[in-house]
Amino acid sequence: MDRVERLNALLTAVAQGNAFQRERLPATRLADLDGLAGLPLTHKDDLLADQAANPPFGTNLTYELERYTHLHQTSGTSGATLRVLDTPDDWEWWTEGLARVLRAAGVGPGDRVVLAYSFGPYIPFWATYAGVRAVGAMVIPLGGMDSVQRLHTMRDYAATALACTPSYALHLAQVAHRNGLTDAVGSVERVVCTGEPGASLPAVRDRIESEWGARCFDHAGLTEVGPFAYPCDAAGGLHLAEDEFICELLDPHEGKPVAPGSAGELVVTALGRVGFPVIRYATGDVVDHRTDPCPAGHVGRWLPRGILGRTDDMVVIRGMNVFPSAIEQILRESQGVGEFRITFYTDPRAMDEIKIEVELAQPLEARTIQARMRQRLGLRVRLVPVRPGILPEQLGKARRVEDLRPRAAAQER
Amino acid sequence: MSGASDKVAAQIRAHVNRARLRPGDRLGREEDLARQFGVSRPTLREALRLLASSHLIRASKGRGGGIFVAATPEEGIALNVSESVADMLSARVIDIDELLESRLLLEVPIAGLAALRADDDDLAELRALLDEAPENWAEVGDNDDRLHAVIARIAGNRLVAAFVQWVAEVLQPTIRELIEPVVVEDVARQQHEDIVRAIERGDPDAAERAMREHIVYVQDLVSMVRRIDG
Numbered sequence: 001m002d003r004v005e006r007l008n009a010l011l012t013a014v015a016q017g018n019a020f021q022r023e024r025l026p027a028t029r030l031a032d033l034d035g036l037a038g039l040p041l042t043h044k045d046d047l048l049a050d051q052a053a054n055p056p057f058g059t060n061l062t063y064e065l066e067r068y069t070h071l072h073q074t075s076g077t078s079g080a081t082l083r084v085l086d087t088p089d090d091w092e093w094w095t096e097g098l099a100r101v102l103r104a105a106g107v108g109p110g111d112r113v114v115l116a117y118s119f120g121p122y123i124p125f126w127a128t129y130a131g132v133r134a135v136g137a138m139v140i141p142l143g144g145m146d147s148v149q150r151l152h153t154m155r156d157y158a159a160t161a162l163a164c165t166p167s168y169a170l171h172l173a174q175v176a177h178r179n180g181l182t183d184a185v186g187s188v189e190r191v192v193c194t195g196e197p198g199a200s201l202p203a204v205r206d207r208i209e210s211e212w213g214a215r216c217f218d219h220a221g222l223t224e225v226g227p228f229a230y231p232c233d234a235a236g237g238l239h240l241a242e243d244e245f246i247c248e249l250l251d252p253h254e255g256k257p258v259a260p261g262s263a264g265e266l267v268v269t270a271l272g273r274v275g276f277p278v279i280r281y282a283t284g285d286v287v288d289h290r291t292d293p294c295p296a297g298h299v300g301r302w303l304p305r306g307i308l309g310r311t312d313d314m315v316v317i318r319g320m321n322v323f324p325s326a327i328e329q330i331l332r333e334s335q336g337v338g339e340f341r342i343t344f345y346t347d348p349r350a351m352d353e354i355k356i357e358v359e360l361a362q363p364l365e366a367r368t369i370q371a372r373m374r375q376r377l378g379l380r381v382r383l384v385p386v387r388p389g390i391l392p393e394q395l396g397k398a399r400r401v402e403d404l405r406p407r408a409a410a411q412e413r
Numbered sequence: 414m415s416g417a418s419d420k421v422a423a424q425i426r427a428h429v430n431r432a433r434l435r436p437g438d439r440l441g442r443e444e445d446l447a448r449q450f451g452v453s454r455p456t457l458r459e460a461l462r463l464l465a466s467s468h469l470i471r472a473s474k475g476r477g478g479g480i481f482v483a484a485t486p487e488e489g490i491a492l493n494v495s496e497s498v499a500d501m502l503s504a505r506v507i508d509i510d511e512l513l514e515s516r517l518l519l520e521v522p523i524a525g526l527a528a529l530r531a532d533d534d535d536l537a538e539l540r541a542l543l544d545e546a547p548e549n550w551a552e553v554g555d556n557d558d559r560l561h562a563v564i565a566r567i568a569g570n571r572l573v574a575a576f577v578q579w580v581a582e583v584l585q586p587t588i589r590e591l592i593e594p595v596v597v598e599d600v601a602r603q604q605h606e607d608i609v610r611a612i613e614r615g616d617p618d619a620a621e622r623a624m625r626e627h628i629v630y631v632q633d634l635v636s637m638v639r640r641i642d643g
Binding site for chain 1: 594597603630641
């Protein structure tokens with residue numbers, strides 16, 4: 001079944017049972033994928049508003065409630081919590097998506113994969129758990145443990161792969177070095193990251209790889225969408241899983257397709273998730289629009305730089321688009337860079353500025369960093385070097401950015 | 414009486430300047446001065462009290478005692494300002510942020526002037542201070558204060574140099590202690606180096622930029638310490 005047929009099958013199923021979608025979608029079949037552009041975009045706010053009006057699960061449900069067996073929710077780092085239900089079939093589809101991620105990262109039978117995620121109704125843990133089982137590896141959950149306990153567990157069972165956020169991978173390596181637990185690091189061959197853009201930033205990836213003596217892989221997905229990007233083991237970065245998702249790259253403000261060579265917001269339609277469907281869902285993730293295939297010819301558009309950032313993270317400073325992840329990339333290129341904190345602010349002359357507090361073990365890197373910022377962001381930044389170990393450490397979905405500009409509040413959706 | 418004592422105080426000040434008396438020089442005994450300026454002892458005493466409160470003279474008792482010059486007029490102003498700033502700070506009518514901002518307002522143009530006015534001796538003095546700078550933050554205080562004071566002196570405006578002395582006397586000891594846990598010494602040292610280099614090149618814009626960057630760094634560290642300490 002090709003993608004147009006699958007899309008039409010999805011639209012038909014959804015039109016019958018799903019009150020939320022029925023109001024938004026036309027009854028007619030689409031002749032080709034171009035027809036998709038005529039359907040309305042869905043934003044997270046639409047789903048949140050529906051759940052607020054129809055608590056607790058909303059009306060984006062294709063089947064009666066009894067058919068659903070899995071509940072997850074978003075962590076609420078960027079606003080209200082969204083609840084997402086899956087049927088056994090949809091969960092199977094999720095599982096296969098994670099299995100593909102893990103296979104691409106080289107994880108399979110014989111591997112012992114530790115999941116350094118917290119328990120709770122958050123999908124990265126459960127989907128990875130299911131995916132590890134599906135590829136025939138051993139799954140070792142590390143929820144409910146502190147970092148040292150996790151390292152002990154990894155050492156005791158000679159873990160071969162670690163799944164976590166990129167920030168946590170760096171943190172855990174540091175805890176290992178501080179506590180003399182380097183043998184817990186030694187057995188790990190693969191670090192599989194998600195939740196933040198970091199693992200596709202060459203500097204972050206290189207650091208994870210050197211700290212762990214392992215290869216680092218990135219993947220991406222959203223609780224309400226599915227696992228839409230898997231790692232490219234040949235040339236780095238991500239591939240959009242375009243056999244399972246129809247992907248569009250749109251200008252976040254105008255909603256029109258962006259030209260190759262520029263960046264746009266990833267808008268996806270998940271072909272395999274029927275129970276809680278998303279059709280033309282604006283992910284908020286910004287990626288490059290590239291047309292060149294990866295050297296290995298993998299399925300789906302290649303994103304060598306991974307997810308560039310979130311539309312809601314992107315700030316415009318004196319006419320330049322700035323992603324905090326780009327700043328992080330520049331910082332991580334220097335040796336001895338520790339924790340950091342980015343502040344966007346407006347100076348008394350109404351100019352928008354960037355201040356970066358950064359722990360520097362090699363103080364003279366400050367000059368280099370400033371020069372790189374000027375060259376790559378096109379902006380002068382106010383760099384505040386501080387001694388290592390001073391700034392509060394950020395874990396998980398790290399929050400290292402503060403926007404103090406008076407206009408920032410008004411810009412939020 | 415206060416009118417007369419003000420007048421005598423001004424006359425004594427003028428005398429000190431005219432005679433080019435230096436701190437430590439002896440003016441004479443009370444009775445000599447009363448006779449010299451043709452006033453009563455109480456009026457003279459009131460005038461001396463005024464001058465002493467401005468740190469310009471001091472009285473010493475016993476053999477060889479009398480009235481001595483305590484400070485040059487600039488030093489007197491500097492001491493007065495320092496005292497007032499310290500009082501305002503401890504009474505919390507002024508805060509650290511305002512004082513740091515005052516540093517920017519004073520020291521940035523001072524650095525620019527210094528770049529225009531430094532001679533070879535000045536440059537040698539600055540260079541020597543940089544070379545002597547201690548590695549350890551706990552010991553940099555004196556060197557740091559001297560460097561900033563020498564730059565202010567080189568700028569060649571004695572009034573402004575007097576106005577900025579409170580920075581070393583009142584503000585810096587507190588600031589250095591406050592930022593001690595977070596400051597990257599080498600960055601601060603590099604900033605001193607940048608300031609001196611710009612002065613050596615005779616580049617006032619670069620000197621102002623470098624001084625601004627240096628003081629803004631301190632401001633940023635102070636605000637960070639405050640945030641982390643909650």
